[in-house]
Amino acid sequence: MRNGMIVRFRRVGAWLAGAAVLGACDAPTDPGGSAVATAPSMLITPACAGTGGQTHTGDTIRTAQIWTRANSPHRVMGWTYVDAGGKLTIAPGAAVCFEPYVGLVAQNGGRVMARGRDTAKIVFTGRDPARGWRGIRLSGAPAAASYLTNIRIEHVNVDYVAVTTSGQHAAVVDSAVIRQSGRGVSFSAPGSRLIRSAVDSTTNRYGVAVLLAAGSFEGSVVRHAAGDGVQVTGPNVLLLGGRIEGSTDVGLTVETVPLNRYSRAVRVVGGQSYPARLSLSAFVRLYSTPALQDSLLGNARETAIVYGGWLHSTLAVGPRLPLWIDGYVVADSLAAVVLQPGARIYFARYAGLAVQNGGRLISRGSATSPVLLTAENPAVGWRGLLFTSNVPLTSYVTNTRVEHTGPRHGGLTAYGNHRVIVDSAVFRHTGFAVNLLSYNSRLMRTLVDTTLNRDFPAVGLAGNTRMESTRIRASAGHGVEISGPGVVVASCDIRDGERDGIVMHYSVAVRNCNLVNNLGVGIRNWSSSASATGNWWGSTGGPNGVDGDGAAGPLVVSPWRTTPYTLPYVP
Numbered sequence: 001m002r003n004g005m006i007v008r009f010r011r012v013g014a015w016l017a018g019a020a021v022l023g024a025c026d027a028p029t030d031p032g033g034s035a036v037a038t039a040p041s042m043l044i045t046p047a048c049a050g051t052g053g054q055t056h057t058g059d060t061i062r063t064a065q066i067w068t069r070a071n072s073p074h075r076v077m078g079w080t081y082v083d084a085g086g087k088l089t090i091a092p093g094a095a096v097c098f099e100p101y102v103g104l105v106a107q108n109g110g111r112v113m114a115r116g117r118d119t120a121k122i123v124f125t126g127r128d129p130a131r132g133w134r135g136i137r138l139s140g141a142p143a144a145a146s147y148l149t150n151i152r153i154e155h156v157n158v159d160y161v162a163v164t165t166s167g168q169h170a171a172v173v174d175s176a177v178i179r180q181s182g183r184g185v186s187f188s189a190p191g192s193r194l195i196r197s198a199v200d201s202t203t204n205r206y207g208v209a210v211l212l213a214a215g216s217f218e219g220s221v222v223r224h225a226a227g228d229g230v231q232v233t234g235p236n237v238l239l240l241g242g243r244i245e246g247s248t249d250v251g252l253t254v255e256t257v258p259l260n261r262y263s264r265a266v267r268v269v270g271g272q273s274y275p276a277r278l279s280l281s282a283f284v285r286l287y288s289t290p291a292l293q294d295s296l297l298g299n300a301r302e303t304a305i306v307y308g309g310w311l312h313s314t315l316a317v318g319p320r321l322p323l324w325i326d327g328y329v330v331a332d333s334l335a336a337v338v339l340q341p342g343a344r345i346y347f348a349r350y351a352g353l354a355v356q357n358g359g360r361l362i363s364r365g366s367a368t369s370p371v372l373l374t375a376e377n378p379a380v381g382w383r384g385l386l387f388t389s390n391v392p393l394t395s396y397v398t399n400t401r402v403e404h405t406g407p408r409h410g411g412l413t414a415y416g417n418h419r420v421i422v423d424s425a426v427f428r429h430t431g432f433a434v435n436l437l438s439y440n441s442r443l444m445r446t447l448v449d450t451t452l453n454r455d456f457p458a459v460g461l462a463g464n465t466r467m468e469s470t471r472i473r474a475s476a477g478h479g480v481e482i483s484g485p486g487v488v489v490a491s492c493d494i495r496d497g498e499r500d501g502i503v504m505h506y507s508v509a510v511r512n513c514n515l516v517n518n519l520g521v522g523i524r525n526w527s528s529s530a531s532a533t534g535n536w537w538g539s540t541g542g543p544n545g546v547d548g549d550g551a552a553g554p555l556v557v558s559p560w561r562t563t564p565y566t567l568p569y570v571p
Contacts, residue, residue, distance in 0.1 A: 045155065048073050048097035048127040058102060061086040061110065069093035069120070075127070078102050082110030089113045092150070093120035097127045103134030103160070106169065111142045116150030118175075124153045129180070132157035138189070141168035145191060149174040156181035158203045161211075165189035170215070173197055183207040184222070187215035188234070194220050202226050205248065212237045217266070221245065228253055229268070232282075239263040239286065246270040251299065254282035255307060261285075269298040280309035280329060290318025290340065297321060308351060311335040311359070317343040319369065324376055325351045328383070331359035338362045341369040341399070346376040349406070352383030355395060355418070361385070365399035367424070367571075373402045381406030384430065387438065389418035398423040399571075405430040407452040414438040422446055426571050432456035432477065436465040437484070445569045448472040454498065457481035467492060471570045478503045479518065489513065493567055500524045501549060510535060512565045515549040522549030529554045536561040 054071040058078020066089045067074045073095040079102050082088045088106070090096065093116065098104075104124075106112045116122035126133040135156045138146050148171060153162045161183040165171045170191030177198045178184045184199035186208075192215030201224040202209040209225035210217060213234035220242045222229045229244035231253040238260040244251040244267070251268035258281055265286045268275040275296035278286070283306045287293045296304050297320060308327020312335050317323060319342025326348040331337050337353065339345070342365065347353075353373075355361045365371035375382045384405045387395055397420060402411040411430040414420040420441045427433035428449040435456075436443060442465065450473070451458040458475035461467060462484025471493040472479045479494035479501045491512040494501040500520035502510060509531040515522030516538040523532050523543075532555045539545030542560040551557050 045097065045125045045127060045129055047095040047123050047125055048075070053095075053097075056080060061088055063087075065089070066091060067094055067096065073097045075099075076102060076104070076133075080104050082106040082112060084108040084110060086110040087113060090115075090122050092117045092122065095123040095125070097125055098133030100126065100128055100131035100133060100157070103136065105137045105139070106142070106146060107137075107140045109140055109142045111144065112136065112138065112146040112148070114148050114151050118150060120150075122151040124151065126155035126157075129155040132160070132181070134160045135162045135164065135181070137164045137166075138169040138171050139166045145170040145172050147172050147174075148176055151176045153178045154180050156183075158182040161186045161207075162199075165192045165215070183211070184209045186211040186213075188213040190214045192216070193218060196220060198223065200224065208253075209247070216240065216260075217242060222247070225249070229271070230266070232257060232259065236260050237263075239266055241266060243267045243269065244271070247272065249273045250275070250277045250305075251296075252276045252278070254278045258282075259285050265292045265295045267295045271299040271301075273299070274301045274303060274305055274324075275299040277305040277307075279307045280311060280327075284311065284313060284315050288314065289316050290320065293318060293321040303346070311337070314338065316340065317345065319343055322346060324348070325353075326376075327351055329353050331355045331361065333358035335359035336362060339364070339371045339400070341366040341371065344372045344374075346374055347382035348376050349380045349382060351376075352386065352409070354386040354388075356386075356388045358389065358391060358393065360393055361387070361395040361397065363395075363397045363400045367399060369399075370426070370571075371400040373400065375404035378404040378429070381409065381431075383409045385412045387412070387414040387418040387420050388416045390416060392417045392419070394419045394421065396421050396423075397425055399425070401426040401428070402433075403428045403430065407431045410435055410456070412436075414441050424569070424571055432460070433458045433472075433475075435460040437462045438465075439463045441465045443467045443470055445469045445571070446471075447571050448475070450474040451476050453477060457503070458497070461487045461489075466490065469567045469569055471495075471567060472497070475499070478520070482506055482508050491565060491567060493565070493570070494518065494522075500552075504530055504553075512561075514538075514564050515543075516564075518549055520550075521552045523551050523553075523555060523557075525551075525553030525555050527554075529556070531556045533557060533559055534561060536564045 053073040055075045060081040162178045162181040164186045166188045174195040179200040182204040195218045197220045199222045208228045208231040210230045216238035218240040225247040228249045229247035229251040235257045251271045303322045311331045314336045316338040322344040410432040411427040413435040425446045431453040433448040454476045457478040464486035466488040468490035475497040489510045493514040495516040497518040501515045501518040501522045507527040514536045537543040537548045539548035543551040
């Protein structure tokens with residue numbers, strides 16, 4: 001037993017010595033791999049075990065100084081500053097162990113050069129993983145960037161950041177692993193770069209794993225962020241691919257600032273919240289097509305949040321990733337919003353879509369996979385679709401369902417020369433449904449179900465517009481109001497409204513319509529005369545028969561239909 005105990009003691013001692021070497025020298029798993037450690041296993045980091053190495057009590061370095069591998073581990077007992085005239089070089093394979101509450105600062109022109117190798121990583125760690133240390137801070141305006149390459153940074157205190165840059169002090173962090181730290185990276189200095197690196201398992205629930213007010217995120221991976229994964233807060237930040245995996249909160253956030261024009265999509269997967277919260281310009285820059293939007297699939301909340309703004313290019317939305325629009329979107333000159341079959345967009349209370357000055361909307365669903373435009377919160381609604389243009393344009397809203405606008409807002413309004421073709425659509429629970437005042441617009445094979453505003457007609461028509469095979473039911477206001485010349489009403493079904501079925505301010509011929517059970521009259525004409533023959537009034541006796549819907553004003557109503565008209569098609 002005694003010999004056995006001695007043998008075991010020697011084995012443990014050999015293991016500790018090996019662990020110190022392992023922590024200092026062996027390469028951690030490649031940032032693109034999956035075997036990076038996820039938690040500390042001891043109260044003292046293996047790289048810091050024992051009593052050997054070189055002790056640094058904490059001072060200011062104003063000359064060139066090298067911390068070698070041979071003197072590892074370097075035990076940093078107090079804050080270490082690299083000041084004007086100073087350059088601290090950490091040799092490949094070195095291990096640097098920080099006491100709690102201290103860290104490394106380069107300022108006033110001082111720089112840090114920590115360039116490891118694939119086979120000899122540099123390790124920055126905390127002696128006590130439970131209390132950690134306070135990270136690397138780079139500030140000032142040195143003559144050149146600091147470099148942190150082929151390194152491992154770990155166990156930074158939950159309230160601190162592993163690598164921070166500010167002022168004009170850029171850092172190039174390349175082929176690094178940052179793990180088990182409060183936050184990973186915070187870049188404010190232009191030119192800072194995070195390249196081919198992994199930020200693994202941050203611990204600050206309220207912090208961002210990678211915060212970019214400047215610089216770039218290039219081919220890197222952020223895994224298991226305790227809070228948000230990557231957040232961009234400054235202009236011209238470059239995002240070049242990479243992955244964000246398993247974030248507790250939103251994976252990628254770019255709220256108001258423009259990205260660098262060369263930015264590319266970042267894959268976001270496995271998160272417990274939304275994959276992305278982006279400005280409109282950032283979403284279009286990164287995810288302008290359904291194929292790119294697939295990069296945001298595979299998260300608990302399969303919806304991308306997009307803030308409002310101005311659109312000047314093409315945005316196509318496919319069926320797999322819904323959008324939550326949180327703000328007003330204006331599709332302006334040269335813009336095209338293309339909604340494919342099955343596309344789903346949820347609008348916040350003050351959100352809507354305006355298409356103007358050369359912009360277009362092509363919303364073309366299918367009978368089995370319609371486009372859905374609805375409110376994020378049906379109780380408060382949204383602001384609907386608005387079309388206007390001084391140049392002749394045509395937009396299409398076909399096999400599309402528009403619903404839950406606010407009571408003061410319509411589903412679709414068109415003015416000026418912006419022609420809108422509405423075909424096989426459904427408008428339901430809107431303030432008013434459709435207001436077509438643009439020349440030659442058409443409303444066909446459409447269902448309008450339950451409008452909410454008594455002061456607006458469910459459907460408004462002017463400007464040589466045409467309505468056919470459209471059913472309007474349960475409107476709070478008039479069913480249809482005709483306020484301009486040249487309108488054609490070829491066939492319709494208007495029933496159960498709270499006011500008149502059709503109100504005409506211009507002489508229009510109405511044919512093949514069913515006017516049933518409206519609280520007002522079926523048709524009210526305010527023009528000099530109009531024709532309303534060949535319609536079903538809910539009674540074989542016509543508008544004045546038993547249960548007939550009634551007529552008012554100078555109208556020719558005879559002959560009328562004695563049976564209801566069958567609309568060719570209504571969704």
